[in-house]
Amino acid sequence: MELQLGKSYDELEIGEEACFTKTITETDVYLFAGISGDFNPLHLNEEYAKQTPFKTRIAHGALPQSLIAPVMGMQLPGMGTILVEITTRFKAPTYFGDTITATARVAEKLEEKKWVKMALTWTNQRGETVAEGEAVVIPPPKGE
Numbered sequence: 001m002e003l004q005l006g007k008s009y010d011e012l013e014i015g016e017e018a019c020f021t022k023t024i025t026e027t028d029v030y031l032f033a034g035i036s037g038d039f040n041p042l043h044l045n046e047e048y049a050k051q052t053p054f055k056t057r058i059a060h061g062a063l064p065q066s067l068i069a070p071v072m073g074m075q076l077p078g079m080g081t082i083l084v085e086i087t088t089r090f091k092a093p094t095y096f097g098d099t100i101t102a103t104a105r106v107a108e109k110l111e112e113k114k115w116v117k118m119a120l121t122w123t124n125q126r127g128e129t130v131a132e133g134e135a136v137v138i139p140p141p142k143g144e
Contacts, residue, residue: 006078008142009114017105018076020067024059026096032063058093064122064130067102072118072137076104080140084115088133092124099125107134114138 033039038060041048049057065088072081094100101123108117115138122131 003079005080005140006074007076007139009109009116009139010142012077012106012109012116012139014106014109016076017103018071019101019103020070020075021099021101022067023099024063024094024096028063029057029059029096032060036060036062054093054095056095058095059098061088061090061094061131064094064098064100064102067100067122068104068120068135071102071104072135076106076118077116077137077139082138084136084138086120086133086135088120088131090131092128092130094124094130098130100130104135110136 029043033044040060042052042054043049043057043060046057049055068086072083073079103121103123104118105120106116107119110117115136118135118137120131120133120135121129123129
């Protein structure tokens with residue numbers, strides 16, 4: 001079976017972007033708690049969450065953040081990409097039922113190492129930015 005690798009350093013262009021969209025469900029939050037080991041009552045206990053500034057349960061910040069993985073690993077640059085670094089600043093909570101779109105855009109090509117800097121944004125269904133950041137990736141090698 002031959003793998004279809006993503007775009008190589010030379011094939012990528014500044015400004016190219018791709019996105020992935022998913023609605024965050026209660027099941028997603030509970031599964032993420034089990035996977036991550038983070039059982040903070042802010043995510044799982046409605047009575048506790050009512051006493052917080054959010055007034056209801058919210059998703060773990062890393063849950064919507066993880067939606068960037070199918071973008072960079074499957075679309076842009078795509079299969080074979082290696083993530084070197086990621087930074088994220090959370091700007092708003094993600095509530096159960098929010099539909100989050102994770103977007104990665106080629107922001108800079110780092111010639112010396114043939115790495116790429118990606119600008120990252122996460123928005124909800126109301127167009128509000130819930131997080132932003134950047135990543136440095138090693139694109140896959142050029143295919144034959």
